[in-house]
Amino acid sequence: MKVIEVKNLSKDFKLKKKYKGKEFWKHLFKKEKIIKKAVNNISFSVEEGEALAFIGPNGAGKSTTIKMLTGILYPTSGEISVLGLNPTKERAKLSRQIGTVFGQKEQLWVHLTAMDNFLFFGAIYDIPKKELLKRISELAEIFEINEFINQPVKSLSLGQRMKCEMVASLLHNPKILFFDEPTIGLDPVAKETLRMLIKKLNKELGITILFTSHDVGDIEEVCKRVIIINDGKIMLDDNMKNLKYHYLNKKIVEVNLIRDISIKEKEGIKILKAKNSMYKLEVDMNITTMEQLLGLFKADDLQDISISTTPLEDVIKSIYRRGKNEKTE
């Protein structure tokens, strides 16, 4: 069953040009208007139980899309159906069936305890007290927040806060959960925990999840499907396997050896930089394996090693390039 259907969705913003100095007085009353296409004719659909990520750099149109799906913004043109409802017209009805977490906008009252907050949100969603308490204790168990549930939110770490935000958005048992940049500003450990939780929600509670991020790491573990968006357009709508095969297949490996051992290039292993005993290598995981790479030197010689994926910006660049090549071919 399709829970979200989007057809030819577009959103334009009219901006007023800003003037400085003498220009400011000249254009005090008459300002030129600029139209920015934040979302430009996108279509996609989401099946029940799916976990879908919206990936793209800042200002790509991810948040705008989520805001349109939840009824905060009205689209300029196109059709949206979420759980069979039109978010623009049936916002309040829809809000009882979806949950939202905005990484940059807190819903919680920071001066109050998490528990106070949950009770309050329960009232907002008209959940009977008995049911609410049961729900809170269930969620507190899953999210492991029992030890700080009675502390003021402002005394919690960002990661703990985000957990509480998520619990608050799950109290009314939503069918779909929207996350806008949930991992923004979190440290790596907190990020990892949060990703695991999102995965758990999707797998164990069967909640459909749609979230945005500009961090490739977020999608690798959590999602089966990814939509990459840039300049308001969908660059790619594919499952994780394909994406990994085509774009995230290259790892950057930096090794620091104890002795000066020379490493030779092999098929699928390219030396980007070599300086004394330090090497920066690009490893194509489709051609070779990590085992092959590690076979190049003895484990005893290794002083330090770091492995990283290609940054999102580079991935998008290569998608652009592919798109162009396909056209010319």
Next chain:
Amino acid sequence: MKRLNKYFSIYKTSFKQEKDSIVNYFFRAINFFIIIFIFVQLWSYIYGENGTNQIINNYSLQQMIWYLIFSEMIYFSARTSLITKDISNEIKSGNLSYKINKPYNFYLYEICNFMAKSCFALIFFIPVAILIGFIFVGSIPNFTWLQILPCIISILFSVLINWIIYASVGMISFWTQDATPFGWIVTKLFMLLGLFFPLDFFPTWLQPIIFYSPIYSIFSGPATLVADFSWDLFASIIISQISWSVIIIILGLMIYNLGKKKVVSNGG
């Protein structure tokens, strides 16, 4: 001299910045107009009830209204309600601990910053005040062109003294959570004893107390100077203004230095 250049450029930058909030100034001008309008209605009624053209406590209706227009104008230009809050917020938010390490004196920096805003406000509000006065009661009685410069000088001093007092109140935040409620009380005291009524309206035992207090330097003095000018009056006002400026600046710097130590030892 070079050290002073720095403060002059702070002044210039703040002055320029103030231009951006010109729309707010128009709203404040309307507010100003409304306040004066209410005063005019109230005092016309009081003067009217006791027979027209009469003098109450040495003030004709015309002089009374001009007094109120200028005392209110000083209140508006001095942005009294913001100073305590601003300083208090700087301290509470911990912003101050960053500014302490900059190569300028925070206290002097804030004076320059504020005087720039107030000067901009004065340039805007003095014509507005004069216009409103003409609309409601006509010209200033016994006006001479010679009084313009002394009046402006004393108004500038009044705005300065206003700031240094409220800044000192704001610095209570070094020791308590929130200084703004103290600011309210000071404002109300000033309004009651200076802004609303000229000196002559108070009981005789109270008059010398007000005369020797900063309230006279801020409100009663300059506003009386506009409504009923004389060189003797100007001399007495300017002496009181200069003395209070010196006293309160020294006091303010002392409070600032005490508070600064507290911030440094607490690490912000």
Next chain:
Amino acid sequence: MGVKNNFLLIFKYLKLNLKKEAQYKSSFVLQIIMMILNDLFFILQWIIVFSLTDSIGGYGFREVLVLWGLSAGSYGISHLFFYGAFNIGDFIYNGKLDVFLTQPKNILINVCCSSTSVAAIGDIFYCFIVFAIAGVTWWWYLAAIPIIIIGGIIFAALIVCYQTLAFYVKKGNAFADMVASSITLFSTYPPVIFDIVSKVFLYTIIPCGFMVFVPMQYIFLSFNIWWVLAMVGVAVVLVVLAFLLFKIGLKRYASGNLMGGRI
């Protein structure tokens, strides 16, 4: 479900807001006491005025005190329950309505009740303090309660109407702030001093006449049921208007073209 539920929500919000503020006990108490002191200063102002004249068009010192009490009381109620109403423009500019839009409750009620001013409690106390100073009869205290509640609703609803300007123009909230301060100014002076033009103004564009002058004149000084009903009627009309204007403005908010930066 609708009305009763939203009504309960108002109190739930207030409880939560006060719980939040009460965490800083000393500041909580200080704000209330300072506000009462602050208000008391104006009594001295009137003592000086009344040393010049015995009465202003039938308003003696006692009547002015009661007028002040009603004005402070209405102000207090509106700022205690609906402080958010005075900051709607700010909510609009900073995109803070987003969170409320993802919730199923009425957005205007949510926004209005989302914060409180502790000092407003001082204003409400002050209302009854000046009644005591004026030495009024017992039923005036009782009558004051519904009067300041209706007055507070009139004030808040009116400000909401003006704050919705922020949906359309950039400095809309500055204009609304100006209206709010004019209302507090006008409503503390005896209505007799105002000429006919300003009276028309005070009963239409900024209807603080209905907030304070009507109950003073037609409940306390004399009694006229039609004026009392008019006061209630104005409150109802303004509330309806506030909801309507907010709803229309919200459509513009949802178009996302307000500030430009809010993408």
